[in-house]
Amino acid sequence: MTTLEFSYSINEHSKSLKPFALRLTKDVDDANDLLQETMLKAYTNRDKFSDGTNLRAWLYTIMKNTFFTRYQRMVRRATFVDSTDNLHYINSGDVSIENRAHSKFAMDDINYCINHLNADYRTPFMMYFKGFKYQEIADDLNLPIGTVKNRIHLARKILKDNLKIYKTN
Structure with missing residues:
Protein backbone atom coordinates (compact mmCIF):
# COMPACT_ATOMS: atom_id res chain seq x y z
CA MET A 1 0.00 0.00 0.00
CA THR A 79 0.58 11.70 42.43
CA PHE A 80 2.65 13.53 45.03
CA VAL A 81 5.72 11.72 46.28
CA ASP A 82 7.51 13.14 49.28
CA SER A 83 11.25 12.75 48.94
CA THR A 84 12.26 14.39 52.21
CA ASP A 85 14.33 12.52 54.75
CA ASN A 86 11.56 12.20 57.32
CA LEU A 87 9.23 10.47 54.80
CA HIS A 88 6.15 12.50 55.75
CA TYR A 89 3.86 14.38 53.42
CA ILE A 90 4.51 18.09 53.32
CA ASN A 91 1.51 20.42 53.30
CA SER A 92 -0.87 17.64 52.34
CA GLY A 93 -4.00 19.52 53.35
CA ASP A 94 -6.24 17.40 51.14
CA VAL A 95 -5.67 14.42 53.42
CA SER A 96 -7.59 14.43 56.67
CA ILE A 97 -7.49 11.80 59.35
CA GLU A 98 -10.64 11.02 61.27
CA ASN A 99 -9.87 10.53 64.95
CA ARG A 100 -13.49 10.13 66.11
CA ALA A 101 -13.16 12.85 68.74
CA HIS A 102 -16.38 14.49 67.57
CA SER A 103 -18.36 11.27 67.87
CA LYS A 104 -16.89 10.62 71.34
CA PHE A 105 -18.01 14.06 72.51
CA ALA A 106 -21.47 13.43 71.06
CA MET A 107 -21.77 10.04 72.75
CA ASP A 108 -20.63 11.54 76.06
CA ASP A 109 -23.32 14.22 75.75
CA ILE A 110 -25.99 11.66 74.82
CA ASN A 111 -25.11 9.43 77.77
CA TYR A 112 -25.05 12.43 80.11
CA CYS A 113 -28.53 13.52 78.97
CA ILE A 114 -29.94 10.01 79.29
CA ASN A 115 -28.48 9.58 82.77
CA HIS A 116 -30.00 12.89 83.88
CA LEU A 117 -33.50 12.00 82.71
CA ASN A 118 -36.08 11.42 85.40
CA ALA A 119 -36.07 7.69 86.26
CA ASP A 120 -39.75 7.46 85.28
CA TYR A 121 -38.76 8.39 81.71
CA ARG A 122 -35.28 6.85 81.58
CA THR A 123 -36.29 3.28 82.48
CA PRO A 124 -38.95 2.76 79.79
CA PHE A 125 -36.83 4.64 77.25
CA MET A 126 -33.77 2.45 77.85
CA MET A 127 -35.87 -0.72 77.73
CA TYR A 128 -37.36 0.40 74.42
CA PHE A 129 -33.87 1.31 73.18
CA LYS A 130 -32.65 -2.20 74.07
CA GLY A 131 -35.39 -3.71 71.90
CA PHE A 132 -38.28 -4.43 74.25
CA LYS A 133 -41.79 -4.01 72.87
CA TYR A 134 -44.21 -1.55 74.44
CA GLN A 135 -46.32 -4.37 75.89
CA GLU A 136 -43.24 -6.08 77.42
CA ILE A 137 -42.18 -2.81 79.04
CA ALA A 138 -45.70 -2.20 80.35
CA ASP A 139 -45.87 -5.72 81.83
CA ASP A 140 -42.40 -5.47 83.36
CA LEU A 141 -43.01 -2.05 84.98
CA ASN A 142 -46.68 -2.73 85.86
CA LEU A 143 -47.83 0.32 83.93
CA PRO A 144 -50.58 0.84 81.36
CA ILE A 145 -49.25 0.65 77.77
CA GLY A 146 -50.41 4.23 77.10
CA THR A 147 -48.29 5.49 80.00
CA VAL A 148 -45.25 3.62 78.64
CA LYS A 149 -45.73 5.10 75.18
CA ASN A 150 -46.18 8.59 76.64
CA ARG A 151 -43.06 8.34 78.83
CA ILE A 152 -40.93 7.09 75.91
CA HIS A 153 -42.28 9.90 73.75
CA LEU A 154 -41.51 12.51 76.43
CA ALA A 155 -38.01 11.08 77.00
CA ARG A 156 -37.29 11.33 73.28
CA LYS A 157 -38.61 14.89 73.20
CA ILE A 158 -36.44 15.91 76.20
CA LEU A 159 -33.37 14.30 74.62
CA LYS A 160 -34.10 15.98 71.29
CA ASP A 161 -34.34 19.38 72.98
CA ASN A 162 -31.19 18.84 75.05
CA LEU A 163 -29.17 17.55 72.10
CA LYS A 164 -30.35 20.01 69.42
CA ILE A 165 -26.75 21.15 68.97
CA TYR A 166 -26.14 17.89 67.06
CA LYS A 167 -29.11 18.32 64.73
CA THR A 168 -28.12 18.05 61.07
CA ASN A 169 -30.09 19.77 58.37
Missing part, protein backbone atom coordinates in the same frame (compact mmCIF):
# COMPACT_ATOMS: atom_id res chain seq x y z
CA THR A 2 1.44 3.35 -0.97
CA THR A 3 1.68 6.30 1.39
CA LEU A 4 -1.13 8.08 -0.45
CA GLU A 5 -3.40 5.03 -0.29
CA PHE A 6 -2.60 4.58 3.39
CA SER A 7 -3.38 8.24 4.12
CA TYR A 8 -6.66 7.97 2.26
CA SER A 9 -7.60 4.76 4.14
CA ILE A 10 -6.90 6.11 7.62
CA ASN A 11 -8.75 9.32 6.73
CA GLU A 12 -11.81 7.24 5.76
CA HIS A 13 -11.69 5.38 9.09
CA SER A 14 -11.29 8.54 11.14
CA LYS A 15 -15.04 9.17 10.91
CA SER A 16 -15.81 5.91 12.72
CA LEU A 17 -13.08 6.50 15.33
CA LYS A 18 -14.55 9.80 16.55
CA PRO A 19 -17.48 8.24 18.52
CA PHE A 20 -15.07 5.76 20.12
CA ALA A 21 -12.79 8.62 21.17
CA LEU A 22 -15.79 10.46 22.64
CA ARG A 23 -16.79 7.36 24.61
CA LEU A 24 -13.29 7.07 26.03
CA THR A 25 -12.69 10.71 26.93
CA LYS A 26 -16.25 11.98 27.51
CA ASP A 27 -15.11 15.39 26.25
CA VAL A 28 -15.25 16.74 22.67
CA ASP A 29 -11.91 18.57 22.78
CA ASP A 30 -10.09 15.63 24.38
CA ALA A 31 -11.69 13.31 21.83
CA ASN A 32 -10.42 15.48 18.97
CA ASP A 33 -6.94 15.50 20.50
CA LEU A 34 -7.02 11.72 20.93
CA LEU A 35 -8.19 11.24 17.34
CA GLN A 36 -5.46 13.53 16.02
CA GLU A 37 -2.79 11.77 18.07
CA THR A 38 -4.06 8.38 16.87
CA MET A 39 -3.90 9.47 13.24
CA LEU A 40 -0.39 10.85 13.73
CA LYS A 41 0.82 7.62 15.35
CA ALA A 42 -0.81 5.52 12.64
CA TYR A 43 0.80 7.58 9.90
CA THR A 44 4.27 7.60 11.49
CA ASN A 45 4.07 3.83 12.10
CA ARG A 46 2.54 2.92 8.74
CA ASP A 47 5.49 0.63 8.03
CA LYS A 48 4.33 -1.60 10.94
CA PHE A 49 0.92 -2.13 9.37
CA SER A 50 0.65 -5.36 7.38
CA ASP A 51 -1.30 -5.28 4.12
CA GLY A 52 -4.32 -7.56 4.17
CA THR A 53 -5.03 -7.06 7.88
CA ASN A 54 -7.86 -5.04 9.36
CA LEU A 55 -6.82 -1.37 9.30
CA ARG A 56 -9.84 -0.29 11.32
CA ALA A 57 -9.02 -2.69 14.18
CA TRP A 58 -5.39 -1.53 14.08
CA LEU A 59 -6.52 2.11 14.42
CA TYR A 60 -8.90 1.24 17.29
CA THR A 61 -6.03 -0.51 19.09
CA ILE A 62 -3.74 2.50 18.63
CA MET A 63 -6.47 4.81 19.97
CA LYS A 64 -7.20 2.62 22.98
CA ASN A 65 -3.52 2.27 23.87
CA THR A 66 -2.94 6.00 23.40
CA PHE A 67 -5.85 6.78 25.71
CA PHE A 68 -4.56 4.40 28.42
CA THR A 69 -1.04 5.84 28.15
CA ARG A 70 -2.36 9.39 28.49
CA TYR A 71 -4.51 8.40 31.47
CA GLN A 72 -1.62 6.69 33.26
CA ARG A 73 0.60 9.70 32.61
CA MET A 74 -2.07 12.02 34.02
CA VAL A 75 -2.42 9.86 37.17
CA ARG A 76 1.34 9.78 37.66
CA ARG A 77 1.52 13.57 37.36
CA ALA A 78 -1.21 13.98 39.97
Whole structure:
Protein backbone atom coordinates (compact mmCIF):
# COMPACT_ATOMS: atom_id res chain seq x y z
CA MET A 1 0.00 0.00 0.00
CA THR A 2 1.44 3.35 -0.97
CA THR A 3 1.68 6.30 1.39
CA LEU A 4 -1.13 8.08 -0.45
CA GLU A 5 -3.40 5.03 -0.29
CA PHE A 6 -2.60 4.58 3.39
CA SER A 7 -3.38 8.24 4.12
CA TYR A 8 -6.66 7.97 2.26
CA SER A 9 -7.60 4.76 4.14
CA ILE A 10 -6.90 6.11 7.62
CA ASN A 11 -8.75 9.32 6.73
CA GLU A 12 -11.81 7.24 5.76
CA HIS A 13 -11.69 5.38 9.09
CA SER A 14 -11.29 8.54 11.14
CA LYS A 15 -15.04 9.17 10.91
CA SER A 16 -15.81 5.91 12.72
CA LEU A 17 -13.08 6.50 15.33
CA LYS A 18 -14.55 9.80 16.55
CA PRO A 19 -17.48 8.24 18.52
CA PHE A 20 -15.07 5.76 20.12
CA ALA A 21 -12.79 8.62 21.17
CA LEU A 22 -15.79 10.46 22.64
CA ARG A 23 -16.79 7.36 24.61
CA LEU A 24 -13.29 7.07 26.03
CA THR A 25 -12.69 10.71 26.93
CA LYS A 26 -16.25 11.98 27.51
CA ASP A 27 -15.11 15.39 26.25
CA VAL A 28 -15.25 16.74 22.67
CA ASP A 29 -11.91 18.57 22.78
CA ASP A 30 -10.09 15.63 24.38
CA ALA A 31 -11.69 13.31 21.83
CA ASN A 32 -10.42 15.48 18.97
CA ASP A 33 -6.94 15.50 20.50
CA LEU A 34 -7.02 11.72 20.93
CA LEU A 35 -8.19 11.24 17.34
CA GLN A 36 -5.46 13.53 16.02
CA GLU A 37 -2.79 11.77 18.07
CA THR A 38 -4.06 8.38 16.87
CA MET A 39 -3.90 9.47 13.24
CA LEU A 40 -0.39 10.85 13.73
CA LYS A 41 0.82 7.62 15.35
CA ALA A 42 -0.81 5.52 12.64
CA TYR A 43 0.80 7.58 9.90
CA THR A 44 4.27 7.60 11.49
CA ASN A 45 4.07 3.83 12.10
CA ARG A 46 2.54 2.92 8.74
CA ASP A 47 5.49 0.63 8.03
CA LYS A 48 4.33 -1.60 10.94
CA PHE A 49 0.92 -2.13 9.37
CA SER A 50 0.65 -5.36 7.38
CA ASP A 51 -1.30 -5.28 4.12
CA GLY A 52 -4.32 -7.56 4.17
CA THR A 53 -5.03 -7.06 7.88
CA ASN A 54 -7.86 -5.04 9.36
CA LEU A 55 -6.82 -1.37 9.30
CA ARG A 56 -9.84 -0.29 11.32
CA ALA A 57 -9.02 -2.69 14.18
CA TRP A 58 -5.39 -1.53 14.08
CA LEU A 59 -6.52 2.11 14.42
CA TYR A 60 -8.90 1.24 17.29
CA THR A 61 -6.03 -0.51 19.09
CA ILE A 62 -3.74 2.50 18.63
CA MET A 63 -6.47 4.81 19.97
CA LYS A 64 -7.20 2.62 22.98
CA ASN A 65 -3.52 2.27 23.87
CA THR A 66 -2.94 6.00 23.40
CA PHE A 67 -5.85 6.78 25.71
CA PHE A 68 -4.56 4.40 28.42
CA THR A 69 -1.04 5.84 28.15
CA ARG A 70 -2.36 9.39 28.49
CA TYR A 71 -4.51 8.40 31.47
CA GLN A 72 -1.62 6.69 33.26
CA ARG A 73 0.60 9.70 32.61
CA MET A 74 -2.07 12.02 34.02
CA VAL A 75 -2.42 9.86 37.17
CA ARG A 76 1.34 9.78 37.66
CA ARG A 77 1.52 13.57 37.36
CA ALA A 78 -1.21 13.98 39.97
CA THR A 79 0.58 11.70 42.43
CA PHE A 80 2.65 13.53 45.03
CA VAL A 81 5.72 11.72 46.28
CA ASP A 82 7.51 13.14 49.28
CA SER A 83 11.25 12.75 48.94
CA THR A 84 12.26 14.39 52.21
CA ASP A 85 14.33 12.52 54.75
CA ASN A 86 11.56 12.20 57.32
CA LEU A 87 9.23 10.47 54.80
CA HIS A 88 6.15 12.50 55.75
CA TYR A 89 3.86 14.38 53.42
CA ILE A 90 4.51 18.09 53.32
CA ASN A 91 1.51 20.42 53.30
CA SER A 92 -0.87 17.64 52.34
CA GLY A 93 -4.00 19.52 53.35
CA ASP A 94 -6.24 17.40 51.14
CA VAL A 95 -5.67 14.42 53.42
CA SER A 96 -7.59 14.43 56.67
CA ILE A 97 -7.49 11.80 59.35
CA GLU A 98 -10.64 11.02 61.27
CA ASN A 99 -9.87 10.53 64.95
CA ARG A 100 -13.49 10.13 66.11
CA ALA A 101 -13.16 12.85 68.74
CA HIS A 102 -16.38 14.49 67.57
CA SER A 103 -18.36 11.27 67.87
CA LYS A 104 -16.89 10.62 71.34
CA PHE A 105 -18.01 14.06 72.51
CA ALA A 106 -21.47 13.43 71.06
CA MET A 107 -21.77 10.04 72.75
CA ASP A 108 -20.63 11.54 76.06
CA ASP A 109 -23.32 14.22 75.75
CA ILE A 110 -25.99 11.66 74.82
CA ASN A 111 -25.11 9.43 77.77
CA TYR A 112 -25.05 12.43 80.11
CA CYS A 113 -28.53 13.52 78.97
CA ILE A 114 -29.94 10.01 79.29
CA ASN A 115 -28.48 9.58 82.77
CA HIS A 116 -30.00 12.89 83.88
CA LEU A 117 -33.50 12.00 82.71
CA ASN A 118 -36.08 11.42 85.40
CA ALA A 119 -36.07 7.69 86.26
CA ASP A 120 -39.75 7.46 85.28
CA TYR A 121 -38.76 8.39 81.71
CA ARG A 122 -35.28 6.85 81.58
CA THR A 123 -36.29 3.28 82.48
CA PRO A 124 -38.95 2.76 79.79
CA PHE A 125 -36.83 4.64 77.25
CA MET A 126 -33.77 2.45 77.85
CA MET A 127 -35.87 -0.72 77.73
CA TYR A 128 -37.36 0.40 74.42
CA PHE A 129 -33.87 1.31 73.18
CA LYS A 130 -32.65 -2.20 74.07
CA GLY A 131 -35.39 -3.71 71.90
CA PHE A 132 -38.28 -4.43 74.25
CA LYS A 133 -41.79 -4.01 72.87
CA TYR A 134 -44.21 -1.55 74.44
CA GLN A 135 -46.32 -4.37 75.89
CA GLU A 136 -43.24 -6.08 77.42
CA ILE A 137 -42.18 -2.81 79.04
CA ALA A 138 -45.70 -2.20 80.35
CA ASP A 139 -45.87 -5.72 81.83
CA ASP A 140 -42.40 -5.47 83.36
CA LEU A 141 -43.01 -2.05 84.98
CA ASN A 142 -46.68 -2.73 85.86
CA LEU A 143 -47.83 0.32 83.93
CA PRO A 144 -50.58 0.84 81.36
CA ILE A 145 -49.25 0.65 77.77
CA GLY A 146 -50.41 4.23 77.10
CA THR A 147 -48.29 5.49 80.00
CA VAL A 148 -45.25 3.62 78.64
CA LYS A 149 -45.73 5.10 75.18
CA ASN A 150 -46.18 8.59 76.64
CA ARG A 151 -43.06 8.34 78.83
CA ILE A 152 -40.93 7.09 75.91
CA HIS A 153 -42.28 9.90 73.75
CA LEU A 154 -41.51 12.51 76.43
CA ALA A 155 -38.01 11.08 77.00
CA ARG A 156 -37.29 11.33 73.28
CA LYS A 157 -38.61 14.89 73.20
CA ILE A 158 -36.44 15.91 76.20
CA LEU A 159 -33.37 14.30 74.62
CA LYS A 160 -34.10 15.98 71.29
CA ASP A 161 -34.34 19.38 72.98
CA ASN A 162 -31.19 18.84 75.05
CA LEU A 163 -29.17 17.55 72.10
CA LYS A 164 -30.35 20.01 69.42
CA ILE A 165 -26.75 21.15 68.97
CA TYR A 166 -26.14 17.89 67.06
CA LYS A 167 -29.11 18.32 64.73
CA THR A 168 -28.12 18.05 61.07
CA ASN A 169 -30.09 19.77 58.37
